[in-house]
Amino acid sequence: MLPITTKNPNLYKGPGxxxxxxxxxNDIQTDLTNLFHVANKHESKIKENMDVILRENFFxxxxxxxxxxxxxxLQAETTAKELGTDSKxxxxxxxxxxxxxxxxxxxxxxxxxxGIVSPVPTKKHSKLSYRNDNGEYILPRSLNVAVxxxxxxxxxAENSSERVYYSIDQTGLEKAxxxxxxxxxxxxxxxxxxxxxxEVSAIMHIRLPMDIMNNVYINTxxxxxxxxxxxxxxxxxxxGLGDQWHRMETYPVEKDAKGNExxxxxxxxxxxxxxxxxxxxxxxxxxxxxxxxxxxxxxxxFTYGFxxxxxxxxxxxxxxxxxxxxxSLEGSTRRFGxxxxxxxxxxxxxxxxxxxxxxxxxxxxxxxxxxFSFGHEISAPIQxxxxxxxxxxxxxTVPFLKQMELPYSHKELDE
Amino acid sequence: xxIEKQWKPSVARTNSRYRGVTEKIQYTNFLLEAVHDMxxxxxxxxxxxxxGMLGHELGIENNYLSxxxxxxxxxxxxxxxxxxxxxxxxxxxxxxxxxxxxEVVNNCTVTKKGDGFLLKSPGxxxxxxxxxxxxxxxxxxxxxxxxxxxxxxxxxxKFGSVNLNQNEGALKSLxxxxxxDGFFVDYRLYCKHQETIFLNLFVHHLPSSLKAQExxxxxxxxxxxxxxxxxxxxxxxxxxxxLNQSRETINFLKK
Numbered sequence: 089m090l091p092i093t094t095k096n097p098n099l100y101k102g103p104g105x106x107x108x109x110x111x112x113x114n115d116i117q118t119d120l121t122n123l124f125h126v127a128n129k130h131e132s133k134i135k136e137n138m139d140v141i142l143r144e145n146f147f148x149x150x151x152x153x154x155x156x157x158x159x160x161x162l163q164a165e166t167t168a169k170e171l172g173t174d175s176k177x178x179x180x181x182x183x184x185x186x187x188x189x190x191x192x193x194x195x196x197x198x199x200x201x202x203g204i205v206s207p208v209p210t211k212k213h214s215k216l217s218y219r220n221d222n223g224e225y226i227l228p229r230s231l232n233v234a235v236x237x238x239x240x241x242x243x244x245a246e247n248s249s250e251r252v253y254y255s256i257d258q259t260g261l262e263k264a265x266x267x268x269x270x271x272x273x274x275x276x277x278x279x280x281x282x283x284x285x286x287e288v289s290a291i292m293h294i295r296l297p298m299d300i301m302n303n304v305y306i307n308t309x310x311x312x313x314x315x316x317x318x319x320x321x322x323x324x325x326x327x328g329l330g331d332q333w334h335r336m337e338t339y340p341v342e343k344d345a346k347g348n349e350x351x352x353x354x355x356x357x358x359x360x361x362x363x364x365x366x367x368x369x370x371x372x373x374x375x376x377x378x379x380x381x382x383x384x385x386x387x388x389x390f391t392y393g394f395x396x397x398x399x400x401x402x403x404x405x406x407x408x409x410x411x412x413x414x415x416s417l418e419g420s421t422r423r424f425g426x427x428x429x430x431x432x433x434x435x436x437x438x439x440x441x442x443x444x445x446x447x448x449x450x451x452x453x454x455x456x457x458x459x460f461s462f463g464h465e466i467s468a469p470i471q472x473x474x475x476x477x478x479x480x481x482x483x484x485t486v487p488f489l490k491q492m493e494l495p496y497s498h499k500e501l502d503e
Numbered sequence: 504x505x506i507e508k509q510w511k512p513s514v515a516r517t518n519s520r521y522r523g524v525t526e527k528i529q530y531t532n533f534l535l536e537a538v539h540d541m542x543x544x545x546x547x548x549x550x551x552x553x554x555g556m557l558g559h560e561l562g563i564e565n566n567y568l569s570x571x572x573x574x575x576x577x578x579x580x581x582x583x584x585x586x587x588x589x590x591x592x593x594x595x596x597x598x599x600x601x602x603x604x605x606e607v608v609n610n611c612t613v614t615k616k617g618d619g620f621l622l623k624s625p626g627x628x629x630x631x632x633x634x635x636x637x638x639x640x641x642x643x644x645x646x647x648x649x650x651x652x653x654x655x656x657x658x659x660x661k662f663g664s665v666n667l668n669q670n671e672g673a674l675k676s677l678x679x680x681x682x683x684d685g686f687f688v689d690y691r692l693y694c695k696h697q698e699t700i701f702l703n704l705f706v707h708h709l710p711s712s713l714k715a716q717e718x719x720x721x722x723x724x725x726x727x728x729x730x731x732x733x734x735x736x737x738x739x740x741x742x743x744x745x746l747n748q749s750r751e752t753i754n755f756l757k758k
Contacts, residue, residue: 113533117514120540124512127547130559131510131579138566138580145570146733150588152745153731159752166756241687284648284687286591383587 091119140272140314143391147315147380151356173425173499177415179492181205190410190456190476197409202359204435206488207409207479209402215296215306215369216399217267225266228297233261235275237290239390241283253291264394265294272314274393277378281386288390289322289377296370296399304329306369307484308402309336309362309437312395313376316358319392322375323351328368337364338437353377354436362437363402365484372399408480412456415494416472423469425497429462430475438488445487449476469501510547512540573737585734591646597637597725599702605633611706619650619721624706626715630661632705639667639694646728647702648689650721654682657718659710662688665703668695674708685721691728 093115179186182203189195197208218226236253245252256275264273279285298304306326313319324336335341339362340352354360357376378392417423430448434440450460451474475494479487513536550558557565557578565578577584602620603613609628614621624631639645647662656679663674675690694700702725706718736742 116537117512120512120514120537120544123544124510124540127510127544127559131547134559134562134566134579135581138577139582141566141570142577142580142582142584142735145736146586146588148742149733149736150731152742152749156745156749159749163752163756282688284650284689286593286646286648286689379593380588380590382583383589384583388589 091115091122093119140274143274143315146382147318150380151317173497175496175498177494177496179413179415179430179494181490186414186416188412188414190412190478194408194410196411196479198411199361202361202435203490204361204438204488205411205479206363207404207407207481207486210405211403212308213401213403214267214398215301215401216265216294216397219267225268227262227266228300230297230299231265232295233265233292234258235261235290235292237277237288239277239279239285239289240287241285251289256290264292265397267396267398269312269396272393272395274314274391277390277392279388279390281383281388283388285388285390286381287377287379288392289375290392292374292376292394292397294372294374294397294399296372298370303401304368304370305366305401306399307364307366308398308400309372310396310398310400311357311360311362311374312397313357313360314393314395315391316395317356318378318380319357320377320379321354321357321360322377323373324362324375325373326367326369327371329370333373334367336362336437337367338362338439340436360437361435361488363439363486363488365439366401369399404481404486406481408478410476410478412451413475413477413492414454414472415475415496417498418471420471421501422498423471423501423503424466424473425499426465427462427473428495430477430492430494432492433490435488435490439485442485442487444482445480445485446489447478447480449478450474451476471501510543512536514540569735569737571737572739573735573741577735585732588731588733590729591648592727592729593724595727597645597702597727599635599637599725602633602704602720602723605635605704608632608634608703608705616719617721619652619719620723621717621719622704622706623717624715626707626713629710629713630703630705630708632661632703632708634665634701634703636699637702638699640697641695643694644728644730645692645694645702646689646724646726647692648687648722648724649704650685650687651677652683652685652719652721653679653717654719655716656680656682657707657716658712658714659705659707660718661703661705661708663690663703664692664700667692667700669698674703674705676708691730 093112180203181198182200184198184200187198195208196205198205216227216231220226235256235258237256238251238253240251242251244250260273263271277288296304309324311321313321324339325333326336327333335351340354341349342352344350374397376392378390381388381390427450432446434442448462450462451458452460452468452470454474456474456476477492479489481487514533546554546556546558548558549560550556559579562579565575566580568575569577603615605613607613609631610625611631611633612623613633614623622632649662651660658678660677661674663672665672665674667673673692675688677688704720706716707713
């Protein structure tokens with residue numbers, strides 16, 4: 089903001105005109121009003137940002153506490169178990185330490201925020217928001233987002249196993265889909281302490297802006313719930329050009345007691361990435377719940393929202409992508425006795441049947457000169473091995489990996 | 504929770520060009536208002552020690568320091584900086600039988616009614632209800648949620664445990680002078696000892712006058728409860744310590 093009030097031009101020029109006098113007064117008034125407007129904006133932004141950080145901080149503490157508890161259980165378990173010579177090494181993709189490019193012409197995409205490695209997408213077509221050359225996010229007018237809410241004290245709807253939903257304030261909902269990672273849609277549902285409410289659930293219904301989409305194909309969806317590690321994602325469904333709702337193909341499912349396929353709730357959801365074969369989508373429904381609440385001022389405050397929801401069509405090259413991971417026993421008195429083929433874990437929401445898409449190769453030197461077979465006994469005193477992992481798109485299926493485990497046996501260096 | 508302040512200027516656009524000359528008093532007022540507004544703006548930006556106003560400058564600094572190293576309390580925010588984070592662990596139900604399998608206390612009758620149970624007291628002996636044993640460990644929090652319905656007044660309906668924490672007991676008491684068509688009530692039991700306790704549902708327990716009464720339990724849920732006191736955890740002094748400690752444990756496990 090720049091002030092419009094200028095210095096008095098009549099200092100050495102005698103009396104000013106009434107026009108000049110009036111202009112000065114108006115300018116001062118405009119400047120002061122603008123300054124107050126800016127001050128209000130700053131105050132509200134400072135508080136909003138701090139609220140976001142505070143809530144994240146609270147749920148991080150919860151996450152840390154749970155991880156520490158799991159770790160001490162693991163510690164007790166491991167101490168009780170006698171250690172053999174067979175072991176495993178873990179490679180996660182939340183960092184790139186011990187990881188390098190294989191062939192520089194075949195790079196991989198490492199998403200350290202979600203801890204996922206995949207081939208590099210060559211193009212991303214957003215179906216919700218657009219970013220102009222000034223870095224501003226633009227939402228099409230025809231995009232429609234709405235949320236309805238219920239809680240576990242609401243009665244069940246007639247002839248249905250679903251509770252009765254009620255409408256809520258939709259203010260700021262566009263912040264969930266505007267593509268800006270720094271803007272949040274946050275809602276706090278408040279109930280009296282003696283209400284007996286222990287969970288709030290909601291459905292977000294997104295109607296895609298069909299009029300500006302050149303095609304309705306979608307193969308990627310990113311969900312960043314807020315506060316992270318608190319909400320439960322219950323299901324994600326879409327509607328094609330017909331009237332039928334379908335579950336997103338890669339959403340995790342299981343069979344219930346009657347043998348029906350039911351969605352598996354993704355509890356304490358972090359940032360989620362869904363990749364699936366391309367589908368025509370015109371509407372999307374995200375069902376979620378918040379089982380955590382804050383107790384404050386004799387109220388139960390259920391806070392939920394989304395930092396970002398992205399719906400995209402991503403194009404991937406059909407060429408191979410590769411990376412090399414280093415596994416080392418250096419710093420110990422052990423060496424590798426044998427190395428077995430790594431196993432991998434696929435992130436929730438990504439294709440699981442990717443055996444054809446992933447290949448591993450074993451090397452004993454950093455220059456990857458000679459390939460060795462997995463499972464053979466190693467007689468040389470080798471403390472570091474290199475695994476080249478090749479990812480390739482086969483048909484519509486793109487491989488995504490969350491972590492790799494390298495099973496190996498070890499011997500003492502002097503053995 | 505704090506209520507957001509909206510700062511408003513005092514100056515007003517008074518010199519309409521169709522209104523003739525500006526009077527002296529208007530000129531004086533404008534000057535005073537402008538000076539007042541500038542002072543307020545200064546206070547908003549940098550604070551005012553006398554009035555205890557924090558100001559954006561100190562607010563931003565306090566926010567940063569509270570999150571980074573915990574040297575100050577958070578300065579500007581809308582929510583709270585300490586609270587209790589709660590979750591009823593629906594996936595960890597208490598190992599309890601159905602209500603009609605609970606032990607009857609003082610001639611209470613339990614009959615299945617729809618999806619729920621009807622608990623009736625003949626009004627001869629007090630307390631009258633049902634109970635079931637449960638083994639608990641120190642630190643556990645038990646959560647009970649009931650959906651109740653009554654067609655006649657109910658005096659001193661109680662639920663909880665009579666002997667929790669070495670006979671200290673913890674019971675929630677409810678009385679209804681009118682009929683109710685299904686409402687939720689819940690209660691938490693905090694266990695301090697390793698012991699076997701009784702969980703109780705009393706149709707009446709120490710009522711003002713002993714008489715026959717009944718209550719319908721439309722739903723009964725009992726599960727473990729997770730409660731965590733949270734306050735701002737600074738990155739540098741606390742969060743990193745927790746991470747380093749975990750890293751050390753992992754290193755130990757890898758050896």
